[in-house]
Ligand code: BES
């Protein structure tokens with residue numbers, strides 16, 4: 001185990017004394033804590049908290065007056081290092097509570113005169129030392145001001161110490177705190193996760209600090225720019241292991257069943273990247289590139305079933321890829337990755353100890369699907385990309401989050417492609433990111449990628465930054481930048497960027513800079529040093545158009561005249577944009593294009609209107625712009641060119657790349673939604689699908705037709721739509737039946753495997769004969785022999801389970817529930833959880849809704865997505881809406897506060913809303929719950945109202961037309 005020393009009592013005498021003192025203190029504190037806790041029951045937050053400046057009434061706007069009223073820390077003190085000791089109790093105390101105790105010393109430097117120490121602390125009980133909540137000492141001989149008073153501010157999550165005199169600029173001080181907190185199962189800060197193994201309940205202590213929860217584990221300067229070195233010690237039972245960001249250096253075993261694990265000092269890093277874990281997991285490990293220790297940790301059963309092997313296999317190549325890409329070696333001496341049974345998001349890039357939801361790290365070679373495998377590869381790649389971009393180079397404040405997450409969301413494809421070159425995974429970005437965010441960013445209620453620092457303050461606003469704009473638009477816009485600079489120049493820019501920032505990190509102590517500006521300027525240097533690369537403006541100027549104004553343009557090309565124009569694309573042409581833009585909603589648009597199959601010189605559209613030269617077309621010639629969807633914009637053409645593109649699709653669709661086939665469909669459908677082209681033109685793009693065998697265009701079409709399904713699955717249009725889909729999917733179904741030799745083999749191509757899933761799923765749904773019977777028989781066989789599930793290939797399981805439950809009864813449902821409860825593979829449990837939402841039986845759906853809020857039935861991490869699955873079902877939607885409305889207060893308090901996935905709940909439930917009644921209900925709901933709040937879903941509520949309004953109009957204007965078209969096509 002590398003450099004771990006197991007020391008004997010003799011050798012470690014000094015340590016023994018230290019540890020014993022720590023133990024005695026902690027045991028004493030733990031007793032005191034329980035007493036204190038009993039006294040304070042019923043009070044929110046801190047035991048002894050008071051704040052003089054909380055708002056007195058709900059109607060008076062709160063104006064911050066005192067330094068502790070501001071959410072941002074004052075700039076007078078900078079942390080240098082911390083020594084943190086934590087002792088989580090994995091057994092409940094006499095009051096039935098799980099707690100942790102700890103103590104910490106933070107060394108900080110005074111850089112501006114002040115007589116206040118303001119440090120974050122949330123939901124911690126601090127032990128009183130000589131009448132105050134902390135003890136201050138100085139390093140060296142400087143005088144130490146005494147503490148006059150100390151108190152907590154609940155709203156801004158601070159511990160405040162008022163000193164009798166001022167701290168001296170240039171002097172370092174040490175602040176000691178002793179504290180206790182609850183090891184709650186709330187997925188935030190230092191928290192508790194539970195699972196069963198061989199019928200025995202196991203408890204884990206683990207952590208999630210991003211964005212503002214480190215302050216819930218120990219008092220700290222909890223802002224990303226407040227980087228420091230952390231020395232961590234964890235006290236735990238000998239039956240468990242302790243993990244943290246650095247390598248363990250000393251494990252001290254005493255005669256009592258307690259172990260003290262001390263970790264080496266970390267790099268200078270932000271608090272949000274810390275991680276502390278105590279569990280009885282096991283690991284697999286290997287030594288990779290230059291002596292780097294790579295370990296995968298998980299439950300014993302998961303490791304013995306080889307579920308960690310794939311993660312271990314891809315981590316090496318992915319790290320190697322990023323080392324080359326960033327031109328910098330992996331900054332730490334070990335890389336731990338751990339799969340946790342309870343985890344709020346998908347994964348978290350804690351430096352050196354990346355935490356994952358089980359489905360994002362574990363892959364079972366026998367029972368997992370290809371989609372599970374892809375998820376594992378891409379999530380690992382995303383988090384490892386952060387080890388440099390985000391962790392080594394860190395944003396100053398959360399307003400710049402898009403660059404951190406957008407960047408990782410773009411380069412995750414490059415890392416995964418290196419590990420799995422046969423997958424062509426880079427193409428999938430257009431479905432997962434570009435098209436996905438096009439839908440959100442076309443709303444008048446969207447917002448720019450960049451926010452001003454002052455606009456993002458409290459934890460809910462920070463949480464709201466983790467949204468589709470930051471992730472998906474961030475990825476799309478960076479991909480565009482990388483494309484017009486070329487990948488080599490972009491990567492070169494990055495390595496300069498890293499170097500520059502690293503220098504600045506050392507110089508400015510704050511460890512930060514305006515990240516966007518620097519990115520532009522280094523890219524600029526890279527451009528200047530690359531002969532032959534010409535761009536019409538500086539990178540900074542070009543990028544400002546995309547980052548400082550919301551939305552994106554639709555570029556219209558008139559092939560008859562060569563005229564090209566741009567306009568802000570709005571899904572609802574009647575929506576009003578009340579957010580002004582300094583650039584007047586004009587962009588610098590890099591247009592790659594081809595004429596009749598021949599790549600042309602890229603064209604930069606720099607104003608509202610421009611002229612393409614060499615546009616003249618001959619014969620059946622056609623123009624296609626935005627090749628491979630490398631630009632973040634939509635394209636419209638004159639009607640003749642549309643016709644030529646459609647006939648090209650019908651006669652020789654392979655003349656266009658899969659991405660461009662998908663783009664033609666997505667652009668046409670959305671242009672039609674925005675009334676820029678006719679709905680029938682959009683529908684005509686799907687006629688060629690009878691010949692299409694590739695996944696990306698099919699998926700694009702299905703997603704767009706999904707809008708029609710949502711709008712019409714409660715109307716007479718649905719029958720005609722289904723008949724059309726049946727006609728189009730039948731050949732695909734037959735194709736896969738034949739290449740899989742009657743469903744006995746697996747298609748070889750990565751995306752072909754996905755398209756097989758689509759073929760079966762849709763075919764069964766629209767009633768292709770033999771499909772439902774086939775699937776029901778597979779499920780029945782499984783019910784007859786529950787211990788073996790070999791007949792159903794893992795790729796097809798989700799579809800099979802869902803279809804069998806949708807067309808089955810309570811027996812099928814209850815069987816799925818039993819299998820769900822017994823599942824030892826998280827992705828299998830997740831498939832079953834999704835499939836149980838497919839039943840059409842209302843009482844089963846209502847019962848399932850009740851289960852979602854019962855933590856003994858559904859894990860807290862899965863509650864929101866389960867409600868979402870139910871709302872996806874046409875029968876479940878109104879039930880879920882009623883359910884959520886009736887319990888908003890509870891759901892918001894328990895699941896919404898600080899949760900970044902909460903927007904999904906609002907989106908999921910309102911997706912189908914398209915009637916006046918639904919709009920009124922939605923508005924009423926928003927009004928009635930204003931006092932409770934919507935947290936990170938505040939914007940999602942606005943967007944839901946905007947989308948519902950647009951849906952009502954769209955249905956009214958298009959219903960007859962659409963019904964006609966589908967009827968004629970299937971006549
Ligand atoms: N830093 C995030 C995790 C996170 C998200 C923390 C929101 C706090 C709030 C991490 O890097 C991430 O982006 N995870 C993604 C998965 C990724 C593959 C897109 C997630 O959790 O979904």
Ligand code: ZN
Nearest residue numbers: 382386405408
């Ligand atoms: Zn991320």
